Amino acid sequence: MKILRINMGATGGPKVSDEPMGQYEGLGGRALTSAIVAKEVPPLCHPLGEDNKLVIAPGLLSGTPAAISGRISVGCKSPLTGGIKEANSGGQPSQVLAMLGYGAVVLEGKPKNDTLYKVFISKDGVKVTPDNSLRLLGNYALVEKMKKEYGEKVSCISIGQAGEMKMSAASIAFTDMELRPTRHAGRGGVGAVMGAKGVKVIVVSEAGTKARTPKNPEKFREANKIFAEGLKKHPVTGEGLPAYGTNVLTNVINEAGAYPTKNFMWGRFDTCQKISGETQAQTETSRGGLATHGCHSGCVIQCSGIFVDKDGHYVTKQPEYETVWALGGNCCIDDLDVIAQLDRLCDDIGLDTIEMGATIGVAMEAGLAKFGDGQASINLLKEVGKGSPIGRILGNGAAITGKVLGVERVPVVKGQALPAYDPRGIQGMGVTYATSTQGADHTAGYAVATNIMKVGGYLDPLKPEGQVELSRNLQIATAAIDATGMCLFIAFAVMDQPETFQALIDLLNAFYGLNLTADDVTALGKQILKTERDFNLRAGLTAKHDRLPDFFKKEALGPHNLTFMVKDEDLDKVFNW
């Protein structure tokens, strides 16, 4: 594997160079993005300036025949949090980039002018071409244009208008198997960094590529078989996720009284049934869409789907739980068709759905629109795409919007919006939100599994005891999984089935010819977190930033009438191992 570097600030135009993995040998995904950012990006640099780097890295097992190994990591210093960022996405580019032999693509430097570039990567090399005709295209129109130019055997990594306007909620889109820009490295404003580098799209061609070859093909095949069977036999990954998607959580979290409603004012949404995973799956199948669909080749869980309108026309991929919550319940919107339109707009403009839903919730509390007004939400998102003054404010996320509009109840940690689980009803999530290196991020240490779904054991979600240990262990395990290119959803099976966990380790060992043990995997997770924590500290993020907003400690959340009860001094112990 090699690292592709594109210096966008080079004299005479972008300069491309390939280099061996060198000091980064053996790293992939989040382990690689965080290592490069921590080593090469000055922590005090401006996220949109010449010293920041955008690192796009497939996982260690991406591009191999390992099941569900096509996740990709995007790293940089985040314009939203001011700390290190790893935003993770599905889609096809991870498999293709890895098959082309790239461990990472690094965009660096600052363009001399505002020329917009497209990058084409194929087995024959890399071409960086100026193309100002792409300016301010949405992701959908952009991908259509790329298809005409490069054919259908490609996948795209791109930004919409939000990334070009360098908004802190801007995402980077990764096309799915149908070449639709529906998968996003959503969080932390990574799209703004790509925009600051002057790159609109990276097109990767799969022509002439083939799967990477394991060191020990026989052992690899055997491990892969056990691994895939483990995912198929676990009821969550084998039945629940394929049938209902992640949005099966709407009813679960609502029942638990931890569904943040009306900008985190209440823990239940009375009409959530209308936007639940059950209703969504039924709506999709009855209209001729799909309730079961994978985001990348090799996925065996298939948690996604295709959402179509009343006439059966494609609108967007099946919006995920966090999206349905953010743009739905959090804003008191209970109409799946409206939510699908909002999801499509976010994908097209290139915006993080969680950040935008939280932002619109804050804007609604400020009176900019009425809670429950779907059309008003659609209009607000369109303003973001246009880059009007109010759109620019909203596109920079909940923290900025709350400040501009004078709202106290702003659900962010390190400037990044909280997702769909209220930390007063699921105390373990509060620990993860507060202490994650990423800002508030449910995927960083998904305590919901053990607090609510009794996966990997059970810990009472309404009590503070034990939550620090739970979050710590999950954060370590997650960091390691994020290095492999495996979808995080494997964790549900891996936590409950020792043989599936062993199969994951065997996959790595058979592919690379290693002798890793479970302890080595834990050590990798710890190393990643340590690297990220160290960057954040040097960037000025201290223990004082490892806190939830004040209102979570002061305002009790119904129906359980609890505040967030984990003590500050205990939050400071999360990384003491």
Added chain:
Amino acid sequence: MKIELRLYASLGRYLPEKKEGNSCIAEVEPGTTIRELLLRFHIPPETRKVIFLNGIHAQGDEVLKDGDRVGAFPPVAGG
């Protein structure tokens, strides 16, 4: 007395004809436990992973009170 019963995901199939979304109102005798209530709806015990009583995790042997809300799920997760 009346209990609000909510059956989610694949357990929805055990709801009676007369239902609203994923919930129905069940009439039970005083002294009935959650386990007895779920058996009355022919829900195989191995299919339900998580039970909530008024939003709090329940074991199944809790005795129901008038107006209680019971929610049951098969093994599901997401994120």
